[in-house]
Amino acid sequence: MEGNNSNPFGVRCDLTIPNLDDLVGLQIITLDVGGREFKASRKTLVGESLYFQGRLINFAASIFIDRNPQLFEHILEFLRTQTPPLFFDTTTLTFDYVKYAALLGEARFFGVHKLESWISSKEYLQAVKIQKSISVVSDLSPELLSSLSDHNTRVDISTGWGIKKVPVCPTAKPSHHGKPEKCGDQCRKMRYRQGGVMMFDDEAVPTGVIIKTKVEIGSTILMGDDYTSDTTSEP
Numbered sequence: 001m002e003g004n005n006s007n008p009f010g011v012r013c014d015l016t017i018p019n020l021d022d023l024v025g026l027q028i029i030t031l032d033v034g035g036r037e038f039k040a041s042r043k044t045l046v047g048e049s050l051y052f053q054g055r056l057i058n059f060a061a062s063i064f065i066d067r068n069p070q071l072f073e074h075i076l077e078f079l080r081t082q083t084p085p086l087f088f089d090t091t092t093l094t095f096d097y098v099k100y101a102a103l104l105g106e107a108r109f110f111g112v113h114k115l116e117s118w119i120s121s122k123e124y125l126q127a128v129k130i131q132k133s134i135s136v137v138s139d140l141s142p143e144l145l146s147s148l149s150d151h152n153t154r155v156d157i158s159t160g161w162g163i164k165k166v167p168v169c170p171t172a173k174p175s176h177h178g179k180p181e182k183c184g185d186q187c188r189k190m191r192y193r194q195g196g197v198m199m200f201d202d203e204a205v206p207t208g209v210i211i212k213t214k215v216e217i218g219s220t221i222l223m224g225d226d227y228t229s230d231t232t233s234e235p
């Protein structure tokens, strides 16, 4: 075919070089984003980003983009791995909604639709499972406290004092205090003389509310188009 004016050597190259797209995709592009340098293959950049598909239509080796580099880091990571970032603080158990809002703006700017819809539909909430259990204990023992430690569970305890009714021995034997089953005939006779009523003392005991918070962080890796269309078509 004649008239291939764009090729200065006048050589047909459309069939002679195999996997031309692959070779072009391997080209390393240097990006200056807001003063910080990034490098990525052309294939990575154009894969999911409409912005780069338009910007890299010509064979530029380096481009300047006037955007926030801290946020671009997450855009690039998504283009590389399909993994959206999890902005979750395991200490406060809260998501960084401000940062997600900022990244949403960048996902729109760079035309990364999968990331944009992942953030705008708040799918990151599904990546973290928080299980809370609350129990009130009337007697906080050291054994109980030491049994609560678990590496992926946060334990919050608020303590106070409660009143426990403790059975009193009629003969005031210290070893029978709180243990009426230890009282023998002598104690029972004494109780009979005192009117036959079981006596109790009020005793202060440490009580607590134990809140256990178990946090499980799941994967945020997005599945391919097939997976997405399959799940969204279900009723």
Ligand SMILES: [Zn+2]
Residues within 6 Å of the ligand: 169, 170, 171, 172, 173, 176, 182, 183, 184, 187
């Ligand atoms: Zn007794």
